[in-house]
Each structure stands twice: as structure tokens, then as C-alpha cells.
Amino acid sequence: MTPSPAPSPRPSVPLPGSFRDALPADAASAPLGAGEQVDFSVLLRRRAPLPRDLAHGPGTITRDELADRFGADPADLAAVRHAVEAAGLTVADVHAGSRRMTVAGPAGAAGALLGTRLLAARGTGRDGRALAHRARTGGLHVPPELADVVVAVLGTDDRPHGRPLLSRPLLGTPGKNGPAHGGGAGPVAYTPLQLAEVYGFPPDTDGSGRIAALVEFGGGYEEAELRAYFTGLGVTPPVVRSVDVAGAANNPGVDEDADGEVQLDIEVLGALAPGAELVVHFAPGTIRGYVEAVTSAVHASPTPTVLSISWGAPEDHWTPQSLAALEEVLADAAALGITVCAAAGDVGSTDGEKGGGRHVDYPGSSPHVLSVGGTSLRLADDGGSRAGRTPGAGAGKAQGAGAGSGRTAVETVWNALALGSGATGGGRSAAFPVPLWQRRYQPAGQRQPGRGQGPAERRGVPDVAAVADPSTGYRIRVGGKDTTLGGTSAAAPLWAALVCRLSEALDAPLGLLAPLLYALEAPPAPLTDITSGDNGGYPAAVGWDACTGLGTPRGAALLAHLRASRTTR
Known part of the structure; x- marks a missing residue:
């Protein structure tokens, strides 16, 4: 194999935010052969800036309007194509609406164009198995004429990225094997239908006419298993179809954790919104894969109502260009x-980062998503403890057979860090300023130290919550058997299902939902404020907090508030 030559000294300028750290010490690498075929994605700038009322709501436009007004400029596409072809590479695909161009060709030519040396590396994948991948270190460069045209180049380095945000109970079968961390009671599990009753999902809705997109980065599902699960609940199985992205596909039976994530997402969302069509976009577990999966979902035709994301990584694991x-x-x-529901993370206020400190998970920290944190949920006899709920703020009885007559849902912040079983993510973003709609919720105790900005200047995470503790978890089916799973990756599709049902009832998309929730005040409260517990770095508090956000849903009340807000605009 002929090693790739050093990049040519042609004029170039640095591509901001493209720096990649050196590979781990235990990862073997060697120069990629100059003739080895590679491909990567180029993201171009918009032809015009996206106005604030579209980027942050409440304005919306159609997919065609977005492409025509804010897609890639034909002149920019032509300039990139010229540079690519002059370098001996090929433009394999162009999507002007999402401003993406796929480039393919020899590794040596790619390295020369981008001012880098591509490596053949061998490391460890998320499942612990040996994994061959491409890599590079340092920053990328582009020709001077493309300095303001190219936003990002993704895929020259495809080392593993991200993780499924699901958690398994440590204490055995629900209802057995001793005390749980929640105060002496044994582990329990709820079906999604029971949780629909606990959270008061609006009756006479099932998500009909809505499309719910999901993105997955490994694993898969068996259609027969999904049918068995939904039929066992007495639910008509929803329509579920998969979309292959960047060479990935529905692939069950290889990665147990990834299969658990995929089927948890589908089964929770499908059981709670069985009238919706579920479209699952499978992509590689790389930074490029994340961006392309979300792009595939967002720019799909027809446009989805909601997108649920249950995978993530700490903010500082993303390069600035990939985050952008x-x-x-x-x-x-x-x-x-499109309403995007994203899990807030399952490792408490550190997000699992070595050395501690406070970190949040992305894309759950994006100001363009509804960030979903986690609680521990117990059903207590009426008259029992109601710790964790603010009096008068929606601590009513959970209704219906699932909750049990005369029983009250008692929720606290999910935190089992002492047992090694996780906790809800939450905190202050290091990457994003506080959105306008969140500025009124800035408790003095919720500061993010050492970031150079005060507490009122950073995005707070999460916005809302739902049950995520695996010891009070979700009863699902994976690998031919019933099991219990939790994590904020279960809470996110629960909220996505609620969005489908609210959208059906309102006969309109909800779009960026967070600003609407932060604006709601009048009783009866559409959210239950969780005021007991912490996530290791932040305490629960009255009002918004960096554990469970504004609280957990009261679906019918939320529908009434959204309906009223629409009539007063």
C-alpha cells in the first residue's frame, strides 16, 4: 500500500472549528493509502440568514420555501464543485435545500484539498469491539475562495461518537430483590399506557395523521417483535418504516444496548401515539452520522411533526464545526x-466526564430542542407522601386503571449515582447563550462557574422531564423477552408522543415548543413542578431547575393552555 503524500502547499486558509484531538494512546494508526477511496460531507452557508422568528419560532415555512430562500446559493455550489473537481475528487451528491454536498475520491487528493493527512486507525467501538475507522488530527484547510462558503467538512474522521442514553435497573426484576434507592420500595415498571394515564395524555387522541421521526446510531428492530409488543398492550401496531442513511441500516441482533435503545424509542412512542407513522433513520455512530441522520429526518418529505433524539455526547466531545x-x-x-425532543443525559451534572466538573449533553443542550430530563416515579396511596410536588401546581391524582384508583403519582429527581445507576442530566451549557424565552428562569444557585458569563447568559438544561429512573422504569420488549429500561432516552419519546397527540388535537404543528411552555403561567398548571432531589450538582427548586426543568406533563391541561394561547395571539 502506497502511503499518502504530505498535503501539497497550495494556498489555503484554516476552516474554523475543525480541529481534532490526537487519537487515544491505545489506538493504532498508519497513513491511509493515497488511492484509498473516501467520501465526506461539505456543509455550505445559507444564501440568506434565517430570520429570528423562523429559527426560534413562532414563524414557520414550507420545505420548498426553506430551500428557495435559505438553501445553498447556486454560485456557492458551483464554487465548491470547481474546487473539488480541480483537486481530482468527485461531487457524488448535492442537496441544495439542506446545503449539503457529498464528495468522494482518493484519500491523497482529499488530504491535499483539505490540508490534512488521513489515517487508517483501529480503536474500540462503543460495544467494546475492535473497530477500524478513518482519523485525522489537527485542523482542516480550504482554498481561499471557499473561506466564507464552507461551514463544515464532516467525515474525514469517522471515529466512534456518542452513546445511547438508556439505563438498566441494577436491582433485578421489578417488585423483587430488595430495596430500591427511592426510599425502601422495590423496583417497579410501568407500561406506556399506564404512563399516559399518570401524565394525563389528552383523551380521544392517538397521533393520527402525524409523522414521528427517530434517529438511531446502531442496533435495530424486528417487525414481528414490535407487533407482539403492541398487540400484548392491546394497541393497534403503528406503521413503522426505516430509512438507511450513509450506509447504515436496521440491523438487530449485533449490539444489545443499541437494540434496547431502538426498541425502547419505538415502543414508547408507538404505544403512546399508535396513530402516528414512525420513521426511523439509521446512520453510523459518528459525528457525520449524527448530522446526516438529523438532516435526513428534518428534510424528509412529508415533513415530520416531531423528531425524537435519544443519543448524545457531552458538549466538549463535539468539534465546534460539527456542533455548528x-x-x-x-x-x-x-x-x-418540527418539534425536536432530545434526551438531557443519564450521568447527572457531570455528564460522565472524567475529572468531574459540570457538563451538559448535546444535542439536549441545543436552544432549538425541547430538552427532556428524568424523574423517579412512585404511585402512593392517597394521603401518602407527596414529596416532590409543589402544592397547588398539579399534584393531583393520576387517573385511570393504570395508575390505580385513589393513588397519587409522586415524583422526585432521578438520582441513583451512589448506586452507579445514573441520574438525570442538567446544568448550564458551555456552548450556548441563554435563549430569550428562558431568561426569566435564572435562579442564583444554578450558575455555571468558570465560563466567563453570568448565570443569566447560559442555556439551562433541561426544559421538561418525565420518568427515567430504570428502577421505576418502562416495561418493553427486546430480544424476544420482556424487560425494563429507563433513561432520559425513554422520557424523550414519551414527550414526542405527547407532541403528536397535542398536534392532532390542535390540527397544527407545535414547532419549537419550549418558548410556549416557558410562557405558560395561569392555573391549572400544565406541568407538575418537581421540587425534591438533585442530580449531583444542582438541586430541585420551585419553578425551573437544572434537574427537571419546568416539570413533568399534565397533557390535557397543556392542551387547554396551548389552545387558549392560540386564540389570544
Whole structure:
């Protein structure tokens, strides 16, 4: 194999935010052969800036309008194509609406164009298995004429990225094996239908006519298993179809955790909104894969009502250019009226980062998503403890057979860090300033130290919450058997299902939902404020907090408030 030559000294300028750290010490690497075929994605600038009312609501436009007004400029596409072809590479695909261009060709030519040396590396994948991948270190460069045209170049380095945000109970079968961390009671599990009753999902809705998109980065599902699960609940199985992105596909039976994530997402969302069509976009577990999966979902035809994301990584695991690229797509989602529900993380206020400190998970920290944190949920006899709920703020009885007559849902912040079983993510973003709609919720105790900005200047995470504790978890089916799973990756599709049902009832998309929730005040409260517990770095508090946000849903009350807010605009 002929090693790739050093990049040619042609004129170039640095591509901001493209720096990649060196590979881990235990990862073997060697120069990629000059003739080895590679491909990568180029994201171009918009032809005009996206107006604030589209990027942050409440304005929306159609997919065609977005492409015509804010897609890639034909002159920019032509300039990139010229540079690519002059370098001996080929433009394999162009999507002007999402401003993406796929480039393919020899590794040596790609390295020369981008001012880098591509490596063949071997490391460890998320499942612990050996994994061959491409890599590079340092920053990328582009020709001077493209300095203001190119936003990001993704895929020259495809090392593993991100993780499924699901958690498994440590204490065995629900109802057995001793005390749980929640105060002496044993582990329990709820079906999604029971949780619909607990959270008061609006009756006479099932998500009909809505499209719910999901993105997955490994694993898969068996259609027969999904049918068995939904039929066992007495639910008509929803329509579920998969979309292959960047060479990935529905692939069950290889990665147990990834299968658990995929089926948890589908089963929770499908059981709670069985009338909706579920479209699952499978992509590689790389930074490029994340961006392309979300792009595939957001720019799909027809446009989805909601997108649920249950995978993530700490903010500082994303390069600035990759974070900027995904933010561009999430802004497109807001402009198209798509509600994006993203898990806030399962490792407490550190987000699992070595050395501690306070960190939040992305894309759950994006200002363009509804960030979903987690609680621990117990059903207590009426008259029992109601710790965790603010009096008068929606601590009413959970209704219906699932909750049990005369029983009250008692929720606290999910935190089992002492047992090694996780906790809800939450905190202050290091990457994003506080959105306008969140500025009124700035408790003095919720500061993010050492970031150079005060507490009123950073995005707070999460916005809302739902049950996520695996010891009070979700009863689902994976690998031919019933099991219990939790994590904020279960809470996110629960909220996505609620969005489908609210959208059906209102006969309109909800778009960026967070600003609407932060604006709601009058009783009966559409959210239950969780005021007991912490996530290791932040305490629960009256009002918004960096554990459970504004609280957990009261679906019918939320529908009434949204309906009223629409009539007063």
C-alpha cells in the first residue's frame, strides 16, 4: 500500500472549528493509502440568514420555501464543485435545500484539498469491539475562495461518537430483590399506557395523521417483535418504516444496548401515539452520522411533526464545526415547524466526564430542542407522601386503571449515582447563550462557574422531564423477552408522543415548543413542578431547575393552555 503524500502547499486558509484531538494512546494508526477511496460531507452557508422568528419560532415555512430562500446559493455550489473537481475528487451528491454536498475520491487528493493527512486507525467501538475507522488530527484547510462558503467538512474522521442514553435497573426484576434507592420500595415498571394515564395524555387522541421521526446510531428492530409488543398492550401496531442513511441500516441482533435503545424509542412512542407513522433513520455512530441522520429526518418529505433524539455526547466531545453544522439543521427544524425532543443525559451534572466538573449533553443542550430530563416515579396511596410536588401546581391524582384508583403519582429527581445507576442530566451549557424565552428562569444557585458569563447568559438544561429512573422504569420488549429500561432516552419519546397527540388535537404543528411552555403561567398548571432531589450538582427548586426543568406533563391541561394561547395571539 502506497502511503499518502504530505498535503501539497497550495494556498489555503484554516476552516474554523475543525480541529481534532490526537487519537487515544491505545489506538493504532498508519497513513491511509493515497488511492484509498473516501467520501465526506461539505456543509455550505445559507444564501440568506434565517430570520429570528423562523429559527426560534413562532414563524414557520414550507420545505420548498426553506430551500428557495435559505438553501445553498447556486454560485456557492458551483464554487465548491470547481474546487473539488480541480483537486481530482468527485461531487457524488448535492442537496441544495439542506446545503449539503457529498464528495468522494482518493484519500491523497482529499488530504491535499483539505490540508490534512488521513489515517487508517483501529480503536474500540462503543460495544467494546475492535473497530477500524478513518482519523485525522489537527485542523482542516480550504482554498481561499471557499473561506466564507464552507461551514463544515464532516467525515474525514469517522471515529466512534456518542452513546445511547438508556439505563438498566441494577436491582433485578421489578417488585423483587430488595430495596430500591427511592426510599425502601422495590423496583417497579410501568407500561406506556399506564404512563399516559399518570401524565394525563389528552383523551380521544392517538397521533393520527402525524409523522414521528427517530434517529438511531446502531442496533435495530424486528417487525414481528414490535407487533407482539403492541398487540400484548392491546394497541393497534403503528406503521413503522426505516430509512438507511450513509450506509447504515436496521440491523438487530449485533449490539444489545443499541437494540434496547431502538426498541425502547419505538415502543414508547408507538404505544403512546399508535396513530402516528414512525420513521426511523439509521446512520453510523459518528459525528457525520449524527448530522446526516438529523438532516435526513428534518428534510424528509412529508415533513415530520416531531423528531425524537435519544443519543448524545457531552458538549466538549463535539468539534465546534460539527456542533455548528447540527445547529444549522436543528434551526431548519424550527423553521419547518418540527418539534425536536432530545434526551438531557443519564450521568447527572457531570455528564460522565472524567475529572468531574459540570457538563451538559448535546444535542439536549441545543436552544432549538425541547430538552427532556428524568424523574423517579412512585404511585402512593392517597394521603401518602407527596414529596416532590409543589402544592397547588398539579399534584393531583393520576387517573385511570393504570395508575390505580385513589393513588397519587409522586415524583422526585432521578438520582441513583451512589448506586452507579445514573441520574438525570442538567446544568448550564458551555456552548450556548441563554435563549430569550428562558431568561426569566435564572435562579442564583444554578450558575455555571468558570465560563466567563453570568448565570443569566447560559442555556439551562433541561426544559421538561418525565420518568427515567430504570428502577421505576418502562416495561418493553427486546430480544424476544420482556424487560425494563429507563433513561432520559425513554422520557424523550414519551414527550414526542405527547407532541403528536397535542398536534392532532390542535390540527397544527407545535414547532419549537419550549418558548410556549416557558410562557405558560395561569392555573391549572400544565406541568407538575418537581421540587425534591438533585442530580449531583444542582438541586430541585420551585419553578425551573437544572434537574427537571419546568416539570413533568399534565397533557390535557397543556392542551387547554396551548389552545387558549392560540386564540389570544
